[in-house]
Amino acid sequence: xxxxxxxxxxxxxxxxxxxxxxxxxxxxxxxxxxxxxxxxxxxxxxxxxxxxxxxxxxxxxxxxxxxxxxxxxxxxxxxxxxxxxxxxxxxxxxxxxxxxxxxxxxxxxxxxxxxxxxxxxxxxxxxxxxxxxxxxxxxx
Numbered sequence: 001x002x003x004x005x006x007x008x009x010x011x012x013x014x015x016x017x018x019x020x021x022x023x024x025x026x027x028x029x030x031x032x033x034x035x036x037x038x039x040x041x042x043x044x045x046x047x048x049x050x051x052x053x054x055x056x057x058x059x060x061x062x063x064x065x066x067x068x069x070x071x072x073x074x075x076x077x078x079x080x081x082x083x084x085x086x087x088x089x090x091x092x093x094x095x096x097x098x099x100x101x102x103x104x105x106x107x108x109x110x111x112x113x114x115x116x117x118x119x120x121x122x123x124x125x126x127x128x129x130x131x132x133x134x135x136x137x138x139x140x
Contacts, residue, residue, distance in 0.1 A: 059102040059115065064090050066112035067104065093117050 032041050059067065068089045075081040084092070093102045093115075102117040 053105060055106045055108075055113075056103055057106065058095055059093060059104050059117075061090065061094065063104050063112050063115075064094070067093060067102075067115050070112065070115065098122075 032038050036044075064086050068084055068086055071084065071089065093100065095101050098120055100117065100119045102115060104112045105114040106112050
C-alpha cells in the first residue's frame with residue numbers, strides 16, 4: 001500500500017472567553033500546556049472583547065456574490081481546490097445561529113474586501129457527574 005501525504009490540514013483556533021477556557025480545562029476537554037498555569041495560559045491567549053475594524057458587519061445574502069468572488073480568487077493559488085456556486089457559498093457561509101458565523105469587511109463604497117467565518121461544534125463530555133456540553137468555535 002502506498003501512503004500519500006495529506007492534501008490539506010485542518011486548523012483549530014480558539015478565541016474564547018476566560019470563562020469558557022476555565023470550563024474546558026476544568027472538565028478535562030483541553031489541557032494546560034506543560035510548565036504553564038491556567039491563569040498564564042488564559043493570559044497568553046486573551047483576545048479583545050470586540051473587534052474595532054471599520055466596515056466589519058455580519059454577512060448578508062447580498063454579500064454572497066462578492067464573497068464568492070473573493071474566495072474563488074484566493075483558492076486559485078492552489079492546484080487542488082473546490083469551485084463554489086453562489087448557492088454553495090450561501091449554504092456554507094450565511095450566518096445561522098449556533099451553526100456558522102460569517103463577518104465581512106466592506107469599504108466606504110460597500111464593496112466587500114475581506115471576510116472571516118467560523119462554525120460551532122457542540123461536544124458532549126462523557127464521564128461527568130452532570131450532563132455537560134462544550135461548544136467549540138472552529139475557523140473555516
